[in-house]
Amino acid sequence: MVDTNPATAVLGLSAYYHDSAAALVSGDAIVAAAQEERFSRRRHDPSFPEHAVRYCLDEAGLRLDDLDRIAYYERPGLKFRRVLATYLATAPRAWSSFREVLPAWLSWKARTLTEVRHRLTDLGLGAVPKTEAFGHHESHAASAFLPSPYASAAVLCVDGVGERTTTSIWHGTEGRVVPVAELAFPHSLGMLYSAFTSFCGFKVDSGEYKLMGLAPYGRPVHAPLIRERLIDVKDDGSFRLDTRYFEFLYGHVMTGRAFEELFGGPRREPEGPLTEREFDLAASIQLVTEEIMLKLARTARRLTGESQLCMAGGVALNCVANGKIVEREIFDEVWVQPAAGDAGGALGAALLAQRGRPRQRVHTRTGRDAMRASRLGPAYDNDRIQAYLDAFTIPHRRLTPEELSREVADQLAEGKVVGWFQGRMEFGPRALGSRSILGDPRNPAMQSVMNQKIKFRESFRPFAPIVLAEHTEEYFQLRQPSPYMLIVAQIAEQQRLAADISDDARGLDRLRITRSTIPAVTHVDHTARVQTVTEDQDARLHRLLRDFNVRTGCPVLVNTSFNVRGEPIVATPEDAYRCFMRTNIDTLAMGDFLLEKTAQPEWAEKDDWRELIPLD
Numbered sequence: 001m002v003d004t005n006p007a008t009a010v011l012g013l014s015a016y017y018h019d020s021a022a023a024l025v026s027g028d029a030i031v032a033a034a035q036e037e038r039f040s041r042r043r044h045d046p047s048f049p050e051h052a053v054r055y056c057l058d059e060a061g062l063r064l065d066d067l068d069r070i071a072y073y074e075r076p077g078l079k080f081r082r083v084l085a086t087y088l089a090t091a092p093r094a095w096s097s098f099r100e101v102l103p104a105w106l107s108w109k110a111r112t113l114t115e116v117r118h119r120l121t122d123l124g125l126g127a128v129p130k131t132e133a134f135g136h137h138e139s140h141a142a143s144a145f146l147p148s149p150y151a152s153a154a155v156l157c158v159d160g161v162g163e164r165t166t167t168s169i170w171h172g173t174e175g176r177v178v179p180v181a182e183l184a185f186p187h188s189l190g191m192l193y194s195a196f197t198s199f200c201g202f203k204v205d206s207g208e209y210k211l212m213g214l215a216p217y218g219r220p221v222h223a224p225l226i227r228e229r230l231i232d233v234k235d236d237g238s239f240r241l242d243t244r245y246f247e248f249l250y251g252h253v254m255t256g257r258a259f260e261e262l263f264g265g266p267r268r269e270p271e272g273p274l275t276e277r278e279f280d281l282a283a284s285i286q287l288v289t290e291e292i293m294l295k296l297a298r299t300a301r302r303l304t305g306e307s308q309l310c311m312a313g314g315v316a317l318n319c320v321a322n323g324k325i326v327e328r329e330i331f332d333e334v335w336v337q338p339a340a341g342d343a344g345g346a347l348g349a350a351l352l353a354q355r356g357r358p359r360q361r362v363h364t365r366t367g368r369d370a371m372r373a374s375r376l377g378p379a380y381d382n383d384r385i386q387a388y389l390d391a392f393t394i395p396h397r398r399l400t401p402e403e404l405s406r407e408v409a410d411q412l413a414e415g416k417v418v419g420w421f422q423g424r425m426e427f428g429p430r431a432l433g434s435r436s437i438l439g440d441p442r443n444p445a446m447q448s449v450m451n452q453k454i455k456f457r458e459s460f461r462p463f464a465p466i467v468l469a470e471h472t473e474e475y476f477q478l479r480q481p482s483p484y485m486l487i488v489a490q491i492a493e494q495q496r497l498a499a500d501i502s503d504d505a506r507g508l509d510r511l512r513i514t515r516s517t518i519p520a521v522t523h524v525d526h527t528a529r530v531q532t533v534t535e536d537q538d539a540r541l542h543r544l545l546r547d548f549n550v551r552t553g554c555p556v557l558v559n560t561s562f563n564v565r566g567e568p569i570v571a572t573p574e575d576a577y578r579c580f581m582r583t584n585i586d587t588l589a590m591g592d593f594l595l596e597k598t599a600q601p602e603w604a605e606k607d608d609w610r611e612l613i614p615l616d
Contacts, residue, residue: 009027009068010351011024011057011070011350012024015047019035019045019343021049021427026060026062036050037568038377038425042568043566059378063126065125065128067129069354070130074134080109080110083101097250116131134349134352137168139348141168141179142349142352147371148335154300154309154310155169155309156169156316157316158293158313158314159190168180169296169300171304176355180304181299181303187239190314191241192241194248195259196281199255199267201269201271211286212286214274214279214460215287217510221284222285225263225284226284229262237292245262274508286321290321301330307332308335309334310334310335310336311337312336313340314340314341319488322488323527327490334480338371374428378571380590381591388574389595395596404592408544408594410551413551417454419438419589420436420438421435422434430531432483432559435562436560437454439558441554446463447511448511454585455565465556467556468545469481471549471555472532475491475518476528478532485530491527495516496526497517510524520558521556576590577595581600
């Protein structure tokens, strides 16, 4: 039974691993949510989310003593037991690693809730209410189902590890999530994918999306070996890893000599050259991951009898695997929590503590849900932006929203790249049109221009399209909403070009081929990570897409996050202007203000510009 006396205002927290965050639920609505990294400017910041907490309380107009409860996203005591059991089972080999981590666990980590209460007290915002902890996967499941558009659904959560669980199936019904099945550590699909991420030279817990983007450049020639040696997968999607090939049980690295011998040599050094081996390894582990996720989805449908699926956990950010589930029509529709990783656990915990569903507009074919289009972060109005621009005499023009939209559409059609800073900041790892960099998808050179001259990142990484929802099926093989850029779909046949793909086109050479009418967002396998946009989801972005369509006949734009490699997405007008001046972005649209790069003062181009523009 659902609690008949739900808490009315709850602050949810996730912290101390990666992507710490805060979320505030009040009454029947999700009021605010944000990751600490956006305020601290430290990417994937794991520290206590002090700034995010202050923002959430400010947004709600509350103090700590106005809250009914604090909710934490995992149970630290259970996590400590798993850590301790793992080290005991692997002794004495893991002793050096155990010796490093034990002091932190004995001093405060096992009593994280006490530490959280102390940190909240230090904020000086009133008495701290009762604190309650929930299971890691339970928080994921709640974040996936409770804000979703569905009255009932199957729920699938897959990640590295929580306290002990690595994979879980839940039944979302009657405003709650009921556990159905689970797999436990060390048998983890997330850890397996991270092992290959590390072996290919990328950073664990942040480079997995790079591995996913690299996969289409290779061939899955190692998939049989992965299935034979590394992971035993059953028909229902359950699996067991052969831990002899992994090092994560013993210390801080993912793989060792056994893994190297299996795949023909040592791991790629970070920033080292990418070779055919990395392309093929990425393609192989991606294929195996998709196979497992498809089996798990089928099992979730069979065990729950539901026709809709909700997903969360770090592996749910693998939008290629999500796209396969959608493509196979295992469910009528799939909804993925936009903050699917640990940050979203803060929201899930808050919803669990409230013991009630947030206000919803429940219908499936529009993409509506209770997430407010994931625009749950801070906004800066025109007065605030004007004050900043005036304080530093930054040249700008103020336009009406309609004028600004038409002018930006014209500039995009001319091949310019635009920084787009509008409304409330997104919650989750994706920029969805509030803190975005936009470009013309018809321009074959746009991908390399944005990767190398603006984002300063690897040339192989694809960009995502945003599309007017009403035109989705004209450009993509996708028959359901995708408001959070978490589903990959094939480019529609009518948009593909008869590209001459020779048999000897391998690796990054495949980048040079123009495959569709929107080449800047078409990956080398004719896919795209689609974001659909409706007017009620984001009226300003929808207007821009509409104006661009009128100007060009194309209802699609390139959308990438407003940041450079290694930094969090911009949060404030100051962040946006710094990024604008550090890169080759041509124009910056902030609120109703338009800033042209060619009109900016000389001081803004100097090496010491960071000292001239204060941080909030």
